[in-house]
Amino acid sequence: MAGGVIQLPGPFVTVARSQSQSRHGHSTTAEALPLFSLPATQTQVATACAVGDGYEADVEPLAWARPKRSRSLRLLRSSKRAVARSPCRMFLLVATLLVVSWIGYMWRRENALSARWVPDAESQRFSQEPLPSPLERTMIAGYELPLRTRGRYIVDANGRRFKLASVNWYGASDELFVSGGLDIQHRTKIAETIKRLGFNSVRLPYADELVTLTPVVDRRLVMANPDLAGLRAMDVLEAVTTALTDAGIAVIVNNHITSATWCCGADPCDAGWANDHFGPLCRVKQTEEEWMRNWEDVMERFVENPLVIGVDLRNEVRGLWGTMPWAKWADAAERCGNRLLRMKPDWLVVVEGTESANDLSGARKRPVKLDVANKLVYSAHVYSWSGWGSLGGRFAQRGYSSFVSTMRYNWAYLLEQDIAPVWVGELGAPHSPSVGDAHYWQNLWRFLKAIDADFGYWALNARKPKDNATETYSLVADDWLTPVRDYRMKDMSELMRA
Structure with missing residues (x-):
């Protein structure tokens, strides 16, 4: 100037x-x-x-x-100008921050759930003691057959409740077509082990491919049962069933899957009882009529065996990505159930829920109705990963009140309203669980004990058929005789003896 x-x-x-x-x-x-x-x-x-x-x-x-102007005022005005100039950029920034925060929260939560669980003092004490002796009063030999239903209970001919305390023994549903462990122990010894664990019944799965193909089994798979060498898969299934019933153990036969393999993945060919609508896409194809004929071929062998007490019509019906309507499945279950009851009206007919057997809520408005009264038993499956995709999340991460609310909506209303029995035909957890596994298990058994439920543990098997992989859910050691005494057997023994 x-x-x-x-x-x-x-x-x-x-x-x-x-x-x-x-x-x-x-x-x-x-x-x-x-x-x-x-x-x-x-x-x-x-x-x-x-x-x-x-x-x-x-x-x-x-x-x-x-x-x-103050520093804060200048920052505020500059921020307003930035938002005015580029609101989309600011929105993306905020959205990115929210997504990153959510991912961080989920990562921390999953890490916490996957941490190894340390057994509580009561479970540790149980694992160091001998298993309690099975109670004769829970075994089916003390009941008057045939069984039927009355309200929420399964009862014998005299009206006395028979509570299913079951274990799954798989293998006939898998690619080797043979129930597991027959290469290690004689089938009668395995049956006695099941009884010693306190179970009074076995859910015995088979694949439709076993019925249609019924191959001669590899003799190496039955090395501990030399009398089964050279027999076909259907004959081996019958021999295993007879060994169980001779030991005083009730058997419920289960149609597990169409093609003989480990169940249950995303393959739509095995997601329902019939897959002919998929045309040439399925390796093993069957119509509904063929499914029912397979059932008749299997059960024809057990018409004269009074301890084969029931038929579990189909495992984990789910349709294509969980789209199976309950009414469609209920119609098919009635047709198949009635056909089997014409063979033998004494059998219980087990109908699982949809959504991988999680959901029986459709039975509120559309109950299954069989031609023979008092023979219907519903079945639900409950695992730690069940509930995925729901607002509440997987059962491994649920609080007890959220878990119970879902159980009541999905299937427990049938018990609480005294409508029909519900058998929780599959549940399970590993011997060395994560925090999430243990959380699910504790919530489940707190609820099952509260409602005095019928149950079926998955599974007895020490190893899986494919590649002889270790079964982490097993209740016996590799010798198929030594019980695995841990938190799972503690809870199951308590409910068996209740």
């Missing part, structure tokens, strides 16, 4: 003057003056920047001419 005049090049600004005060004495309303010719007073500069013909709106006052 020199001589009292601002020495800056720049735009012209308009300075308002009255007619009498025109610089040259001429009458005018406004003049356009170059900025460098204005007097260098702050008031004049501020006035010049504030009044104009519209061009000056883009020109901010010089720093020394602006009123002082």
Whole structure:
């Protein structure tokens, strides 16, 4: 600044003057003056920047001419300008922060659930003691057959409750077509082990492919049962069933899967009782009629065996990605159940829920109705991963009240309202559980004990058929004789003896 005049090049600004005060004495309303010719007073500069013909709106006052603002006010105004200029960018930033926070929370929660669980003192004491002796009063030999249903209970011919305390013995449903362990122990010894564990019944799965193919079994799979060498798979299944019933153990036969393999994955060909609508996509194809004929071929062998007490019509019906309507399954279950009851009206007919046997809520409005009264038993399956995709999440992460609410909605209402029996035909957990596994198990058994439920543990087997992989859910050691005494047997023994 020199001589009292601002020495800056720049735009012209308009300075308002009255007619009498025109610089040259001429009458005018406004003049356009170059900025460098204005007097260098702050008031004049501020006035010049504030009044104009519209061009000056883009020109901010010089720093020394602006009123002082606090740091927080300047940040707030700059943030407002940033949002005004790019609201989408700001939205994406906030959304990204929320997603990152959610991922971090889920990661920490899953890490906590997957940590190894340390058994409580009571479970540790149980594991160091001999198993309690099975109670004769729970075994089926003390009941008058045939069984039937009365309200929520399974009862004998005299009306005495028979509570299913079952274990699954799989293998005939898998690719080797043979119940597990026959290469290690004679079938009668395995049956005695099951009885010693306290179970009074066995759920025995088979695959439809076993019935249609019925291959001669590999003799290495029955090395401990030399009398079974050279027999076909259907003959071996019958021999295993007879060994169980000779030991005084009731048997419920289960149609587990269409193609002989480990169940249950995402393959739609095995997600229901019939798959002919998939055309050539399925390796093993069957219609509903063929499914029912397979059932008749299997059960024809057991018509004269009174301790084969029931038929579990199909394992974990789910349809294509869990889309099986309950009404469609109920219709098919009635057709198959009635056909089997014409063979022998004494059998109990077990109908599992949809959504991998989790959901029996459809029976509220559309109950299954059989031609023979008092023969229907519903069945649910409950695992730690059950409930995935729901708002409450998997059962491994649920609180007790959330877990119970789902159980009541899905199937326990049938018991609480004394409508029909529900057999929790599959449940299970590993010998060395994670925190999530143990959490699920504790909630489940707290509830099962509270409602005095019928149950079926998955599974007895020490190893899986494919690749001889270790079965982490097993209740026996590799010798198929030594019980695994842990938190699972503690809870099951308590309910058996209740």
